[in-house]
Amino acid sequence: MALAIKHLVGGYSQIPVLKDISFEVQPGELVGLIGLNGAGKSTTINHIIGLLTPMKGSIELNGQTLAANPQAYKAQIAYIPETPILYEELTLKEHLEMTMLAYGLDQTQAWKRAHELLKIFRLDNKLSWFPANFSKGMKQKVMIVCAFLTNAKLFIIDEPFLGLDPLAVHDLLALIKEVKAQGAGVLMSTHVLDTAEKACDRFVLLHSGEVQTQGTFAEIRAAYPDAGASLNDIYLALTGVTRDE
Numbered sequence: 001m002a003l004a005i006k007h008l009v010g011g012y013s014q015i016p017v018l019k020d021i022s023f024e025v026q027p028g029e030l031v032g033l034i035g036l037n038g039a040g041k042s043t044t045i046n047h048i049i050g051l052l053t054p055m056k057g058s059i060e061l062n063g064q065t066l067a068a069n070p071q072a073y074k075a076q077i078a079y080i081p082e083t084p085i086l087y088e089e090l091t092l093k094e095h096l097e098m099t100m101l102a103y104g105l106d107q108t109q110a111w112k113r114a115h116e117l118l119k120i121f122r123l124d125n126k127l128s129w130f131p132a133n134f135s136k137g138m139k140q141k142v143m144i145v146c147a148f149l150t151n152a153k154l155f156i157i158d159e160p161f162l163g164l165d166p167l168a169v170h171d172l173l174a175l176i177k178e179v180k181a182q183g184a185g186v187l188m189s190t191h192v193l194d195t196a197e198k199a200c201d202r203f204v205l206l207h208s209g210e211v212q213t214q215g216t217f218a219e220i221r222a223a224y225p226d227a228g229a230s231l232n233d234i235y236l237a238l239t240g241v242t243r244d245e
């Protein structure tokens with residue numbers, strides 16, 4: 001078991017946004033977190049990374065909880081937010097050094113890995129650049145490089161496909177495959193359902209703060225045989241929206 005969310009009720013104030021959510025992400029598995037705007041994807045992620053505290057239910061990561069052992073829990077997670085969060089006063093090199101320090105990585109090994117990742121994302125000649133000089137996609141790539149430097153057990157990636165060029169999407173999917181093969185779990189929220197259909201091992205479909213359905217694409221298609229052939233069709237049918245509307 002990597003991530004286990006059980007009966008999570010949560011949100012931002014007294015009124016819960018998430019109403020009794022349960023799902024798991026197993027080691028070596030890429031799970032797609034799918035849902036309309038406002039369905040509760042970011043709220044779920046905010047609970048997993050510890051920005052929000054559950055009102056009810058539990059979140060465990062390899063047996064650790066945030067409440068019992070915050071350091072051990074957080075050390076297992078690498079998070080790539082939808083909107084890149086970088087420090088304006090730090091260079092790319094300093095961002096990488098900070099990640100290495102924060103995760104207690106061996107500098108020699110980590111720099112070897114960093115150079116591979118920087119080359120993949122064509123940032124290898126930009127180590128002295130500040131975030132102000134990067135485009136939005138380049139900032140996203142910096143966050144990807146920092147996340148994949150770590151030996152995290154769980155990667156959480158919030159909508160990676162909208163700001164990245166097709167080559168970077170391809171390279172990111174290859175990296176995900178690599179960390180999955182090493183036993184990490186990956187939870188990815190996205191609206192790009194055709195890519196998700198091909199890449200994800202399982203799906204959790206959220207609707208109005210509830211898990212509407214979950215399973216592999218084959219399982220979901222078998223459960224809703226009349227809903228359509230693609231994840232996009234099934235999702236539109238399940239949320240009650242037709243293509244003609």
Ligand SMILES: Nc1ncnc2c1ncn2[C@@H]1O[C@H](COP(=O)(O)OP(=O)(O)OP(=O)(O)O)[C@@H](O)[C@H]1O
Pocket residue numbers: 012013017035036037038039040041042043044
């Ligand atoms: N900071 C906040 N304070 C109060 N309510 C919030 C806050 N952020 C989100 N919400 C509410 O929580 C609900 C779920 O929002 P959430 O951001 O989790 O959706 P989402 O599935 O990530 O949507 P999107 O696809 O637009 O990113 C919405 O009703 C939203 O209005």
